[in-house]
Every structure is written in C-alpha cells, then in structure tokens.
Amino acid sequence: MDTPSNSAPALQxxxxxxxxxxxxREPQKLSAIAAALDLPVSSIQRMIKQLNQEGYILRTPNGxxxxxxxxxxxxxxxxxxxxxxxxxxxGMHDFVLKTGExxxxxxxxxxxxxxxxxxxxxxxxxxxxxxxxxxxxxFPRGQLLLVFKARGTVSHTLNELPKSTRDFIITHxxxxxxxxxxxxxxxxxxxxxxxxLRCVGAIGTSFALPINDSPxxxxxxxxxxxxxxxxxxxxxxxxx
Numbered sequence: 001m002d003t004p005s006n007s008a009p010a011l012q013x014x015x016x017x018x019x020x021x022x023x024x025r026e027p028q029k030l031s032a033i034a035a036a037l038d039l040p041v042s043s044i045q046r047m048i049k050q051l052n053q054e055g056y057i058l059r060t061p062n063g064x065x066x067x068x069x070x071x072x073x074x075x076x077x078x079x080x081x082x083x084x085x086x087x088x089x090x091g092m093h094d095f096v097l098k099t100g101e102x103x104x105x106x107x108x109x110x111x112x113x114x115x116x117x118x119x120x121x122x123x124x125x126x127x128x129x130x131x132x133x134x135x136x137x138x139f140p141r142g143q144l145l146l147v148f149k150a151r152g153t154v155s156h157t158l159n160e161l162p163k164s165t166r167d168f169i170i171t172h173x174x175x176x177x178x179x180x181x182x183x184x185x186x187x188x189x190x191x192x193x194x195x196x197l198r199c200v201g202a203i204g205t206s207f208a209l210p211i212n213d214s215p216x217x218x219x220x221x222x223x224x225x226x227x228x229x230x231x232x233x234x235x236x237x238x239x240x
Contacts, residue, residue: 010047013039013047014051017044018067020036021065024036027060027064028064029064030044030048030065033048033065084105084200085105087235088117088192088238090234091203091233091235092119093119095205095228095230096119096120099121099205101224102118102128103121103203104118104141105118106201106203107150108136108150108151108201109133110136110154112133112134113141115130115131115132118131128206129206139189140177141187143169144169144174144175145191145202147166147169147170147175148191148199151200174189174190174225176221186208188225189204189205195240207221
C-alpha cells in the first residue's frame with residue numbers, strides 16, 4: 001500500500017507550499033520557495049501557477065508570492081454551513097408537511113454543489129438525493145448557485161451554462177430539469193437570497209410526475225414552486 005507521500009506527490013507539494021507561505025508570512029520569490037522546500041524550481045512552477053489561478057496564493061508586481069485569505073474563507077464558510085442548515089430546517093419541515101415531498105439544501109464549492117442537508121418526504125414513494133458533491137452546471141440546484149453567484153462559486157463556470165438557461169433562471173428565479181437517468185423524475189430548485197441580495201444556497205426537491213400529469217403541463221412542478229420558495233424565504237429571514 002502506498003504511503004501518503006507517494007500516492008499524491010502533487011498534492012503534497014501544494015500543501016507544502018501553502019504551509020511554507022503561511023509560516024513565513026512575507027512574499028517569497030519562486031526560487032526562494034523551491035530552496036526552502038529543497039525542490040527544483042521546475043518541480044513547483046506549475047503548482048505555483050495553479051495555486052495562483054485558483055486564488056490560494058497571490059502574486060506581487062515584482063513576482064513574489066504570498067498566501068491569500070481563501071483558506072480562511074473556506075474554513076469560515078464551513079462553519080456557516082451549520083448556521084445555514086439550522087436556519088433552513090423549520091422551512092424544510094413545513095415543506096414536507098404541506099407537500100409530502102423530500103427536500104434538500106445545497107451550497108456551492110467551486111465547480112461542485114454539495115448537498116449538506118435533507119429531509120425525507122412523507123409519501124409512500126419519495127425521492128432522496130445521495131449526500132455528496134455533483135457537477136455544478138449539470139443540475140438545477142447548481143445552475144441556480146452559478147447564476148446568482150452564490151458564495152463558493154467561481155465566475156468562469158457560469159459560461160458553461162447556455163444563455164437560454166441563464167435567462168430563464170434570472171427571469172423565473174427557479175430552475176428545473178428532467179432526471180438524466182430516470183423517466184418521469186424531475187428536479188426543482190430555488191435560491192436562498194438574503195436581504196442584501198447575496199445568494200447563500202439552494203433549496204430543492206426531486207419528485208415523480210403523478211400519473212394524471214404530463215411533461216407538457218407539469219402541474220405538479222407548478223404546485224411545488226410556491227412551497228419551495230416559501231421555504232427559501234423562511235430560511236433567508238431566519239439568517240437575517
């Protein structure tokens with residue numbers, strides 16, 4: 001079995017760079033970083049460039065590098081997820097009581113959306129989402145987070161959405177799509193937008209189309225939208 005140092009050398013070098021810059025607390029030239037880590041400049045050059053592009057380190061006009069506050073922001077946002085989930089729970093419970101459908105809460109982490117909380121529906125057949133992370137541009141929850149520039153998103157990913165999708169979300173303030181893997185299953189989501197117009201997450205549901213409904217009418221979808229929007233509004237109000 002590989003040791004951690006052999007299984008992900010690029011990751012190890014990246015962490016070493018971040019730890020060194022955190023300890024030194026002053027901008028450092030590429031050559032100085034390489035010397036401190038006892039590595040050739042060529043072996044860390046690409047890693048330095050990637051860390052800079054992702055915003056973990058910043059570059060001074062004279063070509064030195066220093067640690068940004070992105071890691072602090074990530075840690076702070078992780079703490080904030082607990083606050084968001086706590087604020088969302090009453091509205092999520094109310095949604096389940098009124099509709100019988102499952103409901104879930106998601107946040108953005110760069111190019112993924114992460115399901116951080118979920119309540120099962122009360123119906124005989126209810127659809128849940130496996131907790132975890134998913135490509136942000138592929139599902140309604142993630143698309144909402146991108147369009148409303150939620151905390152944790154990166155701007156360049158927005159360009160991967162078709163203009164028609166972006167325009168629909170901006171106009172209607174919700175997003176939906178049919179399941180990529182199952183017929184008759186739909187995903188629906190709305191943004192959580194605070195009074196300062198900042199989007200902090202998305203609340204969504206996945207449901208099966210009733211037998212008396214049709215893909216052309218989607219009556220069930222339009223029944224669920226106001227209840228989902230109310231849950232999002234209750235969450236925003238609880239956060240303040």
